[in-house]
Amino acid sequence: xxxxxxxxxxxxFVVGGRVRRTTTPMDRxxxxxxxxxxxxxxxxxxxxxxxxxxxxxxETIAVWFRGVFMLSPDTSLMAGxxxxxxxxxxxxxxxLALWPFTRLVHVWSAPMAYLWRPYVVYRRRPGxxxxxxxxxxxVRDRALPPR
Numbered sequence: 001x002x003x004x005x006x007x008x009x010x011x012x013f014v015v016g017g018r019v020r021r022t023t024t025p026m027d028r029x030x031x032x033x034x035x036x037x038x039x040x041x042x043x044x045x046x047x048x049x050x051x052x053x054x055x056x057x058x059e060t061i062a063v064w065f066r067g068v069f070m071l072s073p074d075t076s077l078m079a080g081x082x083x084x085x086x087x088x089x090x091x092x093x094x095x096l097a098l099w100p101f102t103r104l105v106h107v108w109s110a111p112m113a114y115l116w117r118p119y120v121v122y123r124r125r126p127g128x129x130x131x132x133x134x135x136x137x138x139v140r141d142r143a144l145p146p147r
Contacts, residue, residue: 001038005031030102033095040088048082061085 009031012023048055060077067073078086099105 005034005038026102030098030104033091033098037088037091037095040084040091044082044084044088048084055082055085057081057085061089065089
């Protein structure tokens with residue numbers, strides 16, 4: 001996740017041109033939110049479990065999270081959790097609140113259109129010279145009839 005996020009940010013801000021020009025302020029907010037979620041998650045895992053005394057989130061936070069999905073969360077389970085886990089959960093909810101206002105909304109819209117989309121047919125412009133065939137021993141297909 002860290003490497004992917006760094007590559008995403010580097011592409012947006014280091015590579016010039018069209019990529020940088022199309023970066024919106026909400027993209028920047030999203031990158032900050034993603035980075036905060038990664039830092040909080042890693043500090044919870046590394047700081048609490050590897051360096052610190054250890055914390056088994058499966059007995060408290062996982063049960064609380066399941067309750068959130070069932071619309072009956074037990075708040076006492078999250079109240080006793082370390083602060084970094086609470087902040088990570090709050091960041092997750094804020095991230096979900098940002099979702100519809102960012103490019104992440106395309107996760108739900110763009111891929112579905114590809115299921116019913118017709119095949120893309122590439123045609124040469126009229127009068128353009130034909131491209132050399134990569135394998136001269138293969139007979140070329142006939143040109144598609146004009147629409």
